[in-house]
Amino acid sequence: xxxxxxxxxxxxxxxxxxxxxxxxxxxxxxxxxxxxxxxxxxxxxxxxxxxxxxxxxxxxxxxxxxxxxxxxxxxxxxxxxxxxxxxxxxxxxxxxxxxxxxxxxxxxxxxxxxxxxxxxxxxxxxxxxxxxxxxxxxxxxxxxxxxxxxxxxxxxxxxxxxxxxxxxxxxxxxxxxxxxxxxxxxxxxxxxxxxxxxxxxxxxxxxxxxxxxxxxxxxxxxxxxxxxxxxxxxxxxxxxxxxxxxxxxxxxxxxxxxxxxxxxxxxxxxxxxxxxxxxxxxxxxxxxxxxxxxxxxxxxxxxxxxxxxxxxxxxxxxxxxxxxxxxxxxxxxxxxxxxxxxxxxxxxxxxxxxxxxxxxxxxxxxxxxxxxx
Numbered sequence: 001x002x003x004x005x006x007x008x009x010x011x012x013x014x015x016x017x018x019x020x021x022x023x024x025x026x027x028x029x030x031x032x033x034x035x036x037x038x039x040x041x042x043x044x045x046x047x048x049x050x051x052x053x054x055x056x057x058x059x060x061x062x063x064x065x066x067x068x069x070x071x072x073x074x075x076x077x078x079x080x081x082x083x084x085x086x087x088x089x090x091x092x093x094x095x096x097x098x099x100x101x102x103x104x105x106x107x108x109x110x111x112x113x114x115x116x117x118x119x120x121x122x123x124x125x126x127x128x129x130x131x132x133x134x135x136x137x138x139x140x141x142x143x144x145x146x147x148x149x150x151x152x153x154x155x156x157x158x159x160x161x162x163x164x165x166x167x168x169x170x171x172x173x174x175x176x177x178x179x180x181x182x183x184x185x186x187x188x189x190x191x192x193x194x195x196x197x198x199x200x201x202x203x204x205x206x207x208x209x210x211x212x213x214x215x216x217x218x219x220x221x222x223x224x225x226x227x228x229x230x231x232x233x234x235x236x237x238x239x240x241x242x243x244x245x246x247x248x249x250x251x252x253x254x255x256x257x258x259x260x261x262x263x264x265x266x267x268x269x270x271x272x273x274x275x276x277x278x279x280x281x282x283x284x285x286x287x288x289x290x291x292x293x294x295x296x297x298x299x300x301x302x303x304x305x306x307x308x309x310x311x312x313x314x315x316x317x318x319x320x321x322x323x324x325x326x327x328x329x330x331x332x333x334x335x336x337x338x339x340x341x342x343x344x345x346x347x348x349x350x351x352x353x354x355x356x357x358x359x360x361x362x363x364x365x366x367x368x369x370x371x372x373x
Contacts, residue, residue, distance in 0.1 A: 001025055001026065001027050002025070002026050002027070002143045002144065002299075003026075003027045003029070003141075003142045003143045003144070004020060004026050004027065004028050004029070004142060004143065004144045004145075004146065004299070005029045005031065005132055005140070005142040005144070005145045005146070006028065006029070006030045006031070006146045006148060007031045007124045007127070007132065007145070007146070007147045007148060007149050007155060008030075008031070008032060008147065008148035008149030008150060008153075008271075008273070009030050009031075009032035009036050009106075009119060010106075010148060010149070010150060010271060010272075010288070011102070011105065011106070011109075011271065011285050011288045011289060011292075012148040012270045012271030012272075012273075012288035012289070012291050012292045013030060013032075013146070013148035013149075013270075013271070013292075014030075014106060014109040014110065014115060015053070015054070015057070015109060015288070015289050015292035015293070016146065016148070016270065016292035016293075016295050016296055017030055017109075017113070017115050017118060018057045018109050018112060018113050018115065019056075019057060019292065019293065019296035020296060020299070021113035021114070021115065021118070022057060022113060023296075023300065026299075028115075028118045029118060029120055029140075029142070030115065030118050030119045030120065031120050031122055031123075031124050031132070031134075032119060032120070032121060033121070033122065033123035033124075035121075036106055036110075037107070038103055039103070040103065041101050041103075041173035041198065041203055041205060042101060042102040042103060042171070042173075042205070043099055043100070043101060043102070043173065043196065043198040043204075043205025043206075043207075044099070044100065044101075044102045044105070044284075044285045045070075045097070045098075045099050045183070045196070045282040045285070045286075046097070046098050046099070046100070046105075046285060046286060046289075047096075047097055047282065047283070047286050047363060047364055048092060048093075048096040048097060048364045048365075049286055049290065049363055049364055049365070049366040049368070050285065050286035050289040050290065051095070051096050051097070051098065052368075053289050053290065053292075053293045053368065054289060056293075057109075057112060057113070058112050059108070060095075062100075062108055063104075063108075064200065065199060065200045065201055066100060066101065066104045066199045066200075066201075067095075067098045067099070067100040067104075067198075067199060067200075068098060068099045068100065068179075068196070068197045068198060068199055068200060069094065069095050069097070069098055070089065070097045070098065070099055070181070070182065070183055070196065071088060071089055071090065071181040071182055072086055072087050072088040072089045072090070072181075072182050072183070073086070073087045073182060073183045073184075073185055074086050074087075074180075074182045074183070074184050074185065075087070075185050075187070075346050075350070076184065076185065076186045076187065076237075076239075077186075077187055077339070077343055078186050078187060078188035078189075078193075078235065078236065078237055079188065079189070079339065080343075081237040081239070084343045084346045084347050084350070085346050085347045085349070085350030085351065086182060086350055087349065087350050087356055088350075088353070088356065089356075090353075091353055091356070091357055092364070099183070099196050099197060099198050099205070100198050100199065101198050101199065101203070101205075102285070104199075105285075122134050122135070122137075123135055124149075124155065126155065127145055127147065127155050127267055129266070129267075130142050130143060130144065130145055130266065131145075132145060144266070144299065144304060145266075145267055145268075146268050146269075146270060146295065146304075147263070147267065147268065147269045147270070147273050148269070148270045148271045148273055148288075148292075149273055150271070150272045150273060150276070151255055151256075151257065151272040151273070151276030152221075152255075153269070153272075153273045155273075156261070156269055156273055157261060157263075157264050160257050160258060160259045160260070160261040161257070161258055162255045162256065162257060162258075162276065163255065163256060163257075163258050164214040164215070164253060164254075164255055165254040165255060165256050165278050166211060166212075166214075167209050167210065167211055167212065167254045167278065167328070168209070168210055168212045168215070168251055168252065168253045168254060169207050169208065169209050169210075169251070169252040169253075169254055169279075170207070170208040170209075170210070170225065170228060170232075170249055170250070170251055170252070171205070171206070171207050171208075171249065171250050171251075171252055172205075172206055172228070172243065172246030172247075172248060172249035172250070173198070173203060173204060173205050173206070173246055173247075174203075174204050174206070174242060174243055174245040174246045174247075175202050175203060175204070175245070176197075176202055176204050176242055177202060179197040179202060179204065180196075180197065182196075183195075183196040184196065184240075185331070186236070186237070186240055187330075187331045187332070187333070187342075188235060188236075188332070189235075189332065189333075189334045190210060190211040190332050190334065191208060191209060191210040191211065191235070191332060192208070192209055192280075192328075192331035192332060193206060193207070193208045193209075193236065193240060193243070194206065194207050194208075194209075194282075195207075195240070195243060204242075206243045206246070208232065208243075209254070209280065209328075209331075211332060212253075214253070215253045221252065221253055222250050222251075222252050223250060223251060224248055224249065224250050224251075225249055225250065225251045228244070228246075228249040229244050254278055254279075255276065256276050256277050256278055257274075257275060257276045257277070260274060260275045260310075260314050260317055260318065260321075261274060261275075261310075262274045262306050262309040262310040262313060262314065263305075263306030263309065263310075264306055265305070265306060266304075266305055266306070267306065268295065268304060268305070268306050268309055269306075270288070270291035270292060270295055270309075271287075271288035271291055271292075272284070272288065274291065274313075274317075275287070275317045275321070277317075277320070277321045277324055277325075278321075278324050278325060278328065279324065280324045280325070280327040280328050280331065281320060281323050281324040281327055281363070283320050283324065283363065286363075287317060287320060290313070290316075290366070290368060291309075291313060293368060294309065294312055294313060294368065294371070294372065295309065297372050298312075298372075312371050312372070316366070319362070320363065323363075330342055
């Protein structure tokens with residue numbers, strides 16, 4: 001039985017663990033220094049490319065009350081305070097684009113395959129070859145070590161370091177009796193707001209991404225802010241003001257990696273440890289899930305090496321990063337003529353099911369089976 005160590009119990013680490021546990025002939029140890037059993041609300045979007053993978057580990061049995069099937073995206077201009085158009089997902093299969101609370105997905109993955117039995121609440125200080133070293137403890141040896149402990153990983157090779165993106169995200173949740181069927185995307189000058197339902201129990205999530213100077217102290221990452229209303233009430237249309245009902249808003253300075261790196265030799269990185277990027281294409285969780293599935297297949301075939309993972313995944317990740325960064329240019333447009341052109345193009349796009357399918361096909365229709373042949 002092959003011994004596998006997975007460092008980090010985020011989405012990529014738990015999806016990989018779920019596939020390995022389902023397979024049944026692996027001894028899995030999941031190392032996580034933080035408490036992952038939290039009750040806070042943190043919305044994520046899961047698109048069809050990732051749903052198809054999750055369904056292989058029983059996501060189709062996920063509690064319907066705890067997820068929301070999204071019908072599309074509504075685009076708005078904060079300057080004109082008008083709706084531009086609606087990108088409908090009615091061509092997709094039912095439940096193929098969902099939003100939910102990240103913690104509910106984490107708990108689902110843990111419970112489906114009893115991963116709590118594999119969880120070790122300890123911090124990994126270093127990784128060398130196929131061995132990991134815990135603080136104050138002796139070396140632990142494995143057949144394979146996968147690092148999935150996020151963008152701030154201290155285990156990742158120094159060939160890739162974090163840099164501040166120039167943007168910060170303000171995130172919160174609120175209750176609404178009038179839940180919409182669509183994700184709302186409001187575009188302003190140097191900022192954009194995304195808000196959407198995350199379950200069928202009236203809970204909603206929002207993220208406002210704004211261009212800002214680098215934070216003075218990285219310890220401010222994910223800290224609560226008190227002046228959210230005074231900062232944004234004047235620049236946000238009244239139709240969005242329900243977000244101010246949020247009991248707690250946290251600021252999240254957005255960092256990214258200066259390069260994509262899936263590991264060195266037999267030490268592999270997946271998820272944000274490999275390619276942390278600006279989440280303006282709603283693909284952070286989905287790409288972590290794709291990484292995990294590809295990794296699982298390579299492990300089963302005894303081909304899990306950094307070079308092999310890099311060969312399969314890097315090209316796709318580079319394209320998604322480019323799409324994400326281009327989105328920020330479009331969403332945050334300051335110049336009137338360019339903003340008008342943007343709005344015209346979005347309106348034209350949303351009027352055609354054919355164009356909607358084309359623009360989403362590269363991400364939504366990802367043929368992960370073909371890449372593994």
